[in-house]
Amino acid sequence: MRQFWKLLHFTAMAALVLVIWFMSLTTVVSVPSDQIFQYIEEHQNEYVQRLKDWVAIESNSNDPAKRHLVTNMMLLAEERIRKLGGTVEMVDLGMQELPNGNKISLPPVILANIVKDPKKPTVCFYGHMDVQPAKIEDGWSTEPYLLTEKNGNLYGRGASDDKGQVLAVLNAIEALQKHELPVNVKFLLEGMEEVGSTGLNTLVEQRNSTFFSDVDYIVVTDSGWLSNKPGITYGTRGNCYFFVEVECAKRDLHSGGFGGILHEAMNDLIFLLNTLVDSSGHILIPGIYEAVAPLTEKEKKLYEGIEYDLDQIKAKYGIKEFRNKTKEELLMQRSRYPSLSIHGIEGAFSAPGTKTVIPAKVTGKFSIRLVPNMEPSVVEKQVTDYLNKKFTELNSPNSIKVTSDVGSKSWLSDTNEPQYLAARKAIKRVFGKEADMIRAGGTIPIATHFQEVTRKSIMLLGIGGPDDAPHGQDEKISRYNFIGGTKLYAAFLQELATI
Numbered sequence: 001m002r003q004f005w006k007l008l009h010f011t012a013m014a015a016l017v018l019v020i021w022f023m024s025l026t027t028v029v030s031v032p033s034d035q036i037f038q039y040i041e042e043h044q045n046e047y048v049q050r051l052k053d054w055v056a057i058e059s060n061s062n063d064p065a066k067r068h069l070v071t072n073m074m075l076l077a078e079e080r081i082r083k084l085g086g087t088v089e090m091v092d093l094g095m096q097e098l099p100n101g102n103k104i105s106l107p108p109v110i111l112a113n114i115v116k117d118p119k120k121p122t123v124c125f126y127g128h129m130d131v132q133p134a135k136i137e138d139g140w141s142t143e144p145y146l147l148t149e150k151n152g153n154l155y156g157r158g159a160s161d162d163k164g165q166v167l168a169v170l171n172a173i174e175a176l177q178k179h180e181l182p183v184n185v186k187f188l189l190e191g192m193e194e195v196g197s198t199g200l201n202t203l204v205e206q207r208n209s210t211f212f213s214d215v216d217y218i219v220v221t222d223s224g225w226l227s228n229k230p231g232i233t234y235g236t237r238g239n240c241y242f243f244v245e246v247e248c249a250k251r252d253l254h255s256g257g258f259g260g261i262l263h264e265a266m267n268d269l270i271f272l273l274n275t276l277v278d279s280s281g282h283i284l285i286p287g288i289y290e291a292v293a294p295l296t297e298k299e300k301k302l303y304e305g306i307e308y309d310l311d312q313i314k315a316k317y318g319i320k321e322f323r324n325k326t327k328e329e330l331l332m333q334r335s336r337y338p339s340l341s342i343h344g345i346e347g348a349f350s351a352p353g354t355k356t357v358i359p360a361k362v363t364g365k366f367s368i369r370l371v372p373n374m375e376p377s378v379v380e381k382q383v384t385d386y387l388n389k390k391f392t393e394l395n396s397p398n399s400i401k402v403t404s405d406v407g408s409k410s411w412l413s414d415t416n417e418p419q420y421l422a423a424r425k426a427i428k429r430v431f432g433k434e435a436d437m438i439r440a441g442g443t444i445p446i447a448t449h450f451q452e453v454t455r456k457s458i459m460l461l462g463i464g465g466p467d468d469a470p471h472g473q474d475e476k477i478s479r480y481n482f483i484g485g486t487k488l489y490a491a492f493l494q495e496l497a498t499i
Contacts (some may be wrong), residue, residue, distance in 0.1 A: 033429070033494065036429075039175045044483045047171045048154065050080075051482070052147035055156035055161045061107075061130035061195045064098055068193040070107040073129040077108055077189055080170055084177065086114040086187075090242045093199035101422070102406050106199055107191035111211050114185040121496060123217040123419070124384060126446060127166035128193035131158040139473040153476040160477040161470030162193070165221040165463055168482060172489035182497035186215060193222070197446060204453050217419040217496070220447055224438070226231045227307040230427045231436035232420060235462035236408035237335065238370035239443040242381050243386055244272055245401040246306035247361040255356040263396045265362050266348060272400075273364050275390050276340055279429035281323050283368070285386045288332045292337060299336075302415075303328040306436045316467075335439035338374065342366045367406075369441065376407030411448040412439070417457045418465025418499040419492075426491035430484060463488060 040047075059073035060066040078088045090108040107130070132158040134144035142148040147156040158164070166189065173185060188211075192198045204212070225231040248265035277283055280308050308327050313319070324330040333339070349355045349364040368379060386403045391400045413420070415437055427435040444460070451458050463485025469475045 026373050033491065036175045036179065036490050037127055037430075040171070040180055040483060040486050040490065043171075043175075044149060044479070044486075047167070047486065048147070048149070048221055048479070048481065051154065051159065051164055051167055052156075052172070054167060055147040055158050055405060056145055058145050059130050059158070059191065060133050061192050064102075064104050067104055067107065068326060070130050071105075072229075074107050074110060074189070074191050074240060076315055077129055077166070078112075080167075080229040081110070081112045081114065084114055084170065084173055086112045091203060093203065093286070096198055105412045109191070109200065109203060110189040111207065112187040112189075114179050114187075116184055118214075120183050121216045122186060122214050123219055123493070123496060124186040124188060124212070124215045125166070125219050125221055126188045126450070127162045127167050127169070127221045128190050128197075129166070130191045130194050131161070131163070131438050132194050134473075134475070141474055143164075144475075149479070153418070153478050155474055155476040157475055159475055160468035161475065162222045162463045164477040164482055165485070168463055168485045168487045169221060171486045172493065175454070175486070176490050176493060181493070182381065183493050184214075185493070193446075201449050201453075205447060208453050209313075212456065215454065216454055217457045217459065218420070218450050218454065220444065220450075220458070220460045222444070223460040223462030224468060224470075225462075225466055226436055227309070227466050228305070229433055229436050230431050231306075231438045232423050232427070233438045233462070234415050234420065235335070235372075235412040235439035236410060236444045236447060236460075237338075237439075238374065238376065238408045238448065239367055239406055239439055240365045240370060240383075240408075241365070241406040242380075242383055242402055243363050243401075243403045243405070244269065245359060245361065245403075246272070246365045246398055248358075248398045249360040249392050252360050253358040255358050260359075263398050264358055264400055265326065266345075266359055268391070268394060268396050268398055268400075269345065269364050272387055272390055273342055275386075276342070276366065279440055281339065283338060285340075285382050287382050288368070288379070289373075291378075292371055295332070295375060300328070302437045303331050305434065306331060331439075334441040336371055338371055339369045339441075340366060341369075347358065369395065369443070370410050372406075372410050372412045374410065376404075376409065380404045381408065385470050408443050408445045409448045409452075411444070411451055411458065413451075413458055417459075418458050419457055419496060422495035422499050423459065423461050423492050425495045429491050429495075430487045460472055461488075461492065 057069055057073045058066055059070040061070050061282055081088050089111045091111055092108055093106040095103045121436050136143055142155045144157040147154055173181060190197060190200050223233045232254060246265040246269045248263060275284060310327055322330055324333055343365045345364050346364055347359045387402050424435045447458050463481050465478055465481050468477055
């Protein structure tokens with residue numbers, strides 16, 4: 001009997017401990033959140049001013065003459081992190097050799113820590129401080145580097161891609177610190193993303209056993225929503241870029257003297273390009289679909305709930321008709337299946353007016369977007385073998401050369417991982433909506449590299465809007481997304497601490 005009462009006492013004490021622990025978790029999430037959201041609302045004009053200060057720096061990584069401005073932008077980000085009590089390492093990546101042979105310093109990469117408690121999970125945010133080129137004469141309605149607010153939108157280069165998204169995370173951390181930052185936070189910020197992230201892959205590999213050793217989750221902020229409904233991106237397609245060169249002579253020829261008497265390179269190239277896909281967009285290269293995973297019913301349901309207005313998209317971009325009739329079919333075709341796009345022909349006459357030339361050598365350019373299980377090296381061999389076979393069928397005396405450039409793998413994550421559950425809960429709290437679960441059609445190589453090297457959980461939790469026009473004229477982020485996104489990141493960090 002005595003043992004029974006001891007067991008009963010022990011069970012009761014254990015239950016009491018669990019109740020107290022659960023109550024402490026719910027307190028962390030529910031009690032301060034209203035205060036934190038209120039703090040964010042009250043300071044939103046201050047946040048917009050910070051974004052204005054960041055946008056004002058023309059951190060164009062495409063232009064070597066602007067390299068010092070990219071570095072200045074990295075220093076400004078460093079200053080903001082230090083004001084939050086973070087420790088920052090500015091990593092020197094060395095020199096970059098330009099096409100003209102000159103060498104120029106690469107901008108530093110920021111590796112930062114805010115809070116370091118071994119009892120708490122650690123999340124690392126990735127973002128970039130460089131931007132695409134922008135001039136008002138390109139067609140902007142406002143000065144690209146002067147943040148301008150119109151109709152609830154904040155216009156400026158980098159407002160969405162990616163300064164506004166990174167700044168929203170930092171602002172969220174500041175708001176949380178008024179109570180408690182519930183998790184450890186790290187940052188990896190770079191200044192060369194728009195030109196291929198020179199040197200970053202090597203740095204990630206070098207720091208995998210140190211900086212990333214205690215990281216549990218990696219969040220990429222450089223992404224957007226498909227509609228006005230918040231979304232979480234759990235996959236991207238990869239990319240292989242191809243060049244097929246056909247040569248028929250040593251120099252360009254006059255069609256009056258040579259037309260009809262030789263196998264023209266352009267004719268051969270057009271024939272080859274025309275064998276790549278059929279009229280429905282189906283890729284004709286043998287074996288290309290063998291690696292594509294079959295669609296499951298569970299995955300199919302994810303597409304049903306996504307908000308995506310086909311008529312609105314057609315009207316916006318002047319598209320007459322999509323190949324796919326339903327939203328679900330279209331979303332799957334643009335994200336979970338491979339696609340092939342022809343981009344142009346180098347060496348062909350393309351200027352206005354007439355010119356009766358037979359090009360001596362032309363190069364067709366096309367790319368294939370890859371999905372999970374498709375290996376770039378395998379796809380490269382499939383394409384090369386197929387084009388060489390088709391060229392043989394032509395019985396042409398011309399020479400052909402097939403080469404490839406970019407070979408980026410796709411990336412796909414498990415939406416049941418803890419940080420995805422935390423992000424979904426945070427979106428529900430902040431926006432009152434269930435999150436769209438998105439597989440992007442484009443390529444974000446850093447997500448794939450993070451996954452392959454660190455083996456951590458990767459998620460794209462961006463706050464860009466569907467019409468933000470990153471890389472385009474009048475890039476913007478709405479105040480709704482910028483301030484709501486700040487609340488989202490705060491709520492996400494709170495939710496992550498409880499899972």
